[in-house]
Amino acid sequence: MTTHPAPAVTRQSLLETLQAFKRTSLLRAAVELGVYDALAAGPLDAPRLADAVGADPRALRILLGAAAATGLLDTVTGTVTGGDHGGDRYALPEGAADLLVSTSPQYAGHALKVNVSDWEWEAMRDLAAVVRKGGTLLAPDATDEDFTYWTDFAADGTFVTRAAAAALVEDTRAWATGLRQPRVLDVGCGHALFGLEFARQHPHAVVRALDRPDVLVQARAHAERMGLSDRVGFIEGDAFTTGLDGPYDLVIAANMLPMFPRDQGTGLLRRLAGVLRPGGRLATVGFSVDGGPPADEHAAHLLSLLMLISTPGGEAHSLETTRRMLADAGLAELSSRRVGPLPVHVVTAEPLVATTAGLQEGTSR
Ligand SMILES: C[S@@+](CC[C@H](N)C(=O)[O-])C[C@H]1O[C@@H](n2cnc3c(N)ncnc32)[C@H](O)[C@@H]1O
Incomplete structure (x- = not known):
């Protein structure tokens, strides 16, 4: 008999799993807002980035902080002064220039539309109900002609x-x-x-x-x-x-x-x-x-x-x-x-x- 033990469940691993969808949302929002494109030319602080992507400065500052905290952006600290942590500048993490800047030939941001599509997001919320029923709750479903x-x-x-x-x-x-x-x-x-x-x-x-x-x-x-x-x-x-x-x-x-x-x-x-x-x-x-x-x-x-x-x-x-x-x-x-x-x-x-x-x-x- 072969067993394949999963890693131990700890408070930390549980928390990471519970929070994982927020990291996905952050990535999706950062790509949609054009944050990675705006950083392609070099690091920017939050106000300049808000200007570049046309977003609310306070809201973008919060998003950038959370993105950096979850490993989706690099920070360059202490180079600019500003309140509410506005002194940090944000930069592309390693690999992002290739995969997340839309002009790159290896750009993978399109995958968000497929892997984090709205219908899938919604359908996953009802996973337990799908399992009780034994199949999809969607109408139309993925085998139908009008599944856009x-x-x-x-x-x-x-x-x-x-x-x-x-x-x-x-x-x-x-x-x-x-x-x-x-x-x-x-x-x-x-x-x-x-x-x-x-x-x-x-x-x-x-x-x-x-x-x-x-x-x-x-x-x-x-x-x-x-x-x-x-x-x-x-x-x-x-x-x-x-x-x-x-x-x-x-x-x-x-x-x-x-x-x-x-x-x-x-x-x-x-x-x-x-x-x-x-x-x-x-x-x-x-x-x-x-x-x-x-x-x-x-x-x-x-x-x-x-x-x-x-x-x-x-x-x-x-x-x-x-x-x-x-x-x-x-x-x-x-x-x-x-x-x-x-x-x-x-x-x-x-x-x-x-x-x-x-x-x-x-x-x-
Ligand atoms: C998972 S995608 C595969 C696409 C591509 N062959 C690939 O390997 O990436 C499934 C494709 O099958 C098409 N499809 C599903 N049911 C179909 C059917 N009954 N007749 C024709 N195409 C169908 C969908 O429109 C979709 O483009």
């Missing part, structure tokens, strides 16, 4: 998109290099960065990206930005019911399966398998909870929690369950790999028996 959050989500990749897309391209490279013009479907594409990265790496590939119309506005923008518009087409609709315009050499289902319970996910995979050309492949990407030490699967457990509050029956399926879903959909695993230290897996598979592409395309919700 996905449009924000598609504005940028997540912290794992780049590494996972690179792994997917790597795991299909030898096979895809032998194809004259690989035809790819990126289903539930969001930003479409998985299909777009494949297209970038394979100059003859053509991609179809499927998602809701509003989300595809963002995917189109990414395709243009990457200079790939001439090889990327879009299918507005529902992955379970809309015509998929097959056949394809490669179908990508990235971070789609966790939104659905096992049976529904299997139905989706079966439908996608039906539009594969003979010799074609299907790739899934997703966080999985695999029964390891919970702390090692931290991000996957939190993703599962997110699926719990936002979908009727989704969760971060284990790798084992994903394999069974693939097998039940008539697909045989070819490769699987964990993406770096994160509990994210890229799995590639091929049909167990060659299908007549397109013939099985139907509705399987």
Whole structure:
């Protein structure tokens, strides 16, 4: 028997957990107000910073003090005089110039809109009620067409998109290099960065990206930005019911399966398998909870929690369950790999028996 003891609960650790949401609020407010941008040129005291960001000086002084106290800002003490601790100047902590100044190429402030979205904030408040009920209280929920959050989500990749897309391209490279013009479907594409990265790496590939119309506005923008518009087409609709315009050499289902319970996910995979050309492949990407030490699967457990509050029956399926879903959909695993230290897996598979592409395309919700 293996035990994975959590760190001891102390008054201090309890207090930190109770206060954690305030630190999140401080970060969100500092980014929204433009505090990090205003400090990009160098340290400023509170009155000058209030002037620069157009905020109330007293209120901003309090926010800055709390941000510095919780490690979100550096202080440079004693260089300016002023009442109510106004003598401190505030400065960017290490790393903030890269990650929190909006002109930086590594800017990660967009992630606030995704990770600290208003709906999630609200929904987490009702977590106990969600657990009593057994699923989301949201209407619409994350699987519905009018769940507008996905449009924000598609504005940028997540912290794992780049590494996972690179792994997917790597795991299909030898096979895809032998194809004259690989035809790819990126289903539930969001930003479409998985299909777009494949297209970038394979100059003859053509991609179809499927998602809701509003989300595809963002995917189109990414395709243009990457200079790939001439090889990327879009299918507005529902992955379970809309015509998929097959056949394809490669179908990508990235971070789609966790939104659905096992049976529904299997139905989706079966439908996608039906539009594969003979010799074609299907790739899934997703966080999985695999029964390891919970702390090692931290991000996957939190993703599962997110699926719990936002979908009727989704969760971060284990790798084992994903394999069974693939097998039940008539697909045989070819490769699987964990993406770096994160509990994210890229799995590639091929049909167990060659299908007549397109013939099985139907509705399987
Ligand atoms: C978690 S995001 C994944 C986006 C992207 N593939 C990625 O890996 O980052 C889920 C995406 O699936 C889309 N989606 C959810 N249900 C869908 C459905 N039934 N048909 C088409 N797209 C759907 C959402 O609009 C959203 O863009």
